[in-house]
Ligand SMILES: Nc1nc2c(ncn2[C@@H]2O[C@H](COP(=O)(O)OP(=O)(O)O)[C@@H](O)[C@H]2O)c(=O)[nH]1
């Protein structure tokens with residue numbers, strides 16, 4: 001009978017049972033991934049062969065699908081199910097068929113929450129999962145984490161836990177729990193007590209050093225350490241807390257304060273270094289104070305006007321600067337500027353906006369005075385007696401019979417530059433520097449610029465006390481006297497500081513502001529370097545050749561303004 005019925009022949013009436021073979025309705029199945037799903041149905045005995053289909057396609061027995069039967073109970077087992085096994089199945093007996101839906105059950109019983117934890121604490125990631133689920137995997141940024149000293153995986157009933165011991169900043173990130181094909185994300189945010197870290201400090205001895213940091217509100221109070229020893233408050237070590245700012249102020253630092261410091265807030269700490277730069281012992285207490293006072297008082301305003309002269313090559317920039325500064329145009333032969341020439345021979349009076357041209361600037365003055373000091377010690381004499389000393393015969397010879405030229409600086413302050421002032425040839429200086437008696441005209445020119453233009457031949461006896469002489473010296477004499485030179489310079493140091501200060505005060509009282517005229521080279525080669533010097537605070541003078549068609553110039557300048565010299 002069974003065989004007859006089983007001898008299927010579509011359309012043949014004798015093969016088709018006329019009564020419903022299903023003894024009861026099959027149920028939809030919910031199954032957890034990784035498990036076996038068993039689709040069952042109760043069928044009458046003596047029925048034609050039973051077919052199992054998925055999405056209307058017949059499934060045959062194999063490793064994955066097992067078809068079995070026990071009395072009236074028919075079973076279709078799907079082994080080790082995955083997400084792809086879910087779908088509409090049906091059991092078909094002749095013309096009768098019933099649907100069974102297989103659902104892969106989400107193993108997660110609840111949604112997961114992101115975790116916030118403070119650095120140093122243990123972070124516990126948890127999730128509730130169905131019982132009877134395939135193995136649970138914990139991952140960070142897509143990579144599986146296995147149990148070790150840092151990570152502890154545990155479970156209690158449906159509650160699964162992943163503990164991260166002693167968290168640090170690097171533990172923060174995207175974690176996920178994976179069960180079969182299902183996974184859920186948990187974001188771990190490690191909250192640091194420190195909102196702003198303290199940073200390393202380098203300062204000069206005598207300055208105050210202040211370490212500061214900002215922490216989360218309600219953080220525990222901070223402790224400060226130096227080289228692992230807790231710092232106790234004193235008049236030199238002041239600790240303070242303002243809102244969530246912690247501060248350690250070390251007053252009047254000494255070189256021995258250098259070292260590693262640490263601030264600890266609860267379990268968290270930050271390390272930082274303090275480096276104290278020592279002031280040379282040779283500098284006296286007064287000088288130190290003179291140096292430290294402005295540092296402590298905050299800032300010193302430098303008033304300086306920068307005028308930048310720009311424009312194409314050979315349009316007359318340098319000529320314009322020379323004219324503005326009353327420089328001897330006869331001497332300027334239209335030689336191209338290399339790079340940038342900075343002319344500091346000009347000051348601006350704030351009271352009436354008057355330009356004062358031709359002042360000797362402080363820096364050059366200081367250099368001259370140092371050279372003066374060096375020269376005096378070389379000769380083993382002081383400036384007053386110097387002129388009365390006879391010039392040694394051999395020295396005279398070196399000058400080809402000329403007297404050594406004594407050069408006097410012009411009086412600083414009031415005298416404006418006179419273009420007819422005689423500019424001496426500093427032949428002796430050149431020899432001093434190059435240790436040779438042959439002097440090229442180029443050297444002469446360079447020395448003139450180095451030493452400042454405001455020099456004239458010494459011919460006024462009233463100014464002898466201030467005079468200095470630069471004369472040729474054989475090399476061996478120079479080396480013997482190096483220590484004396486250093487000594488002389490140190491002696492002069494105090495005087496120089498006083499001079500510079502007086503000069504500054506004088507300028508301030510007269511309302512004078514230093515002004516520098518920056519003459520840029522116009523050749524294209526220099527364009528790249530010019531960008532460095534362009535600043536919105538400078539005053540620009542664009543020079544153009546009016547012989548060129550103005551439209552073309554305008555176009556050119558607009559295009560190239562950023563790269564114009
Ligand atoms: N005709 C005329 N020539 C000038 C004028 N200004 C400068 N020059 C000449 O143009 C040439 C280039 O001048 P210079 O100042 O070196 O140009 P810079 O390259 O822009 O600095 C020199 O030979 C100057 O003598 C001017 O106003 N008129």
Ligand SMILES: [Mg+2]
Pocket residue numbers: 317318319335336337519520521522
């Ligand atoms: Mg030029």
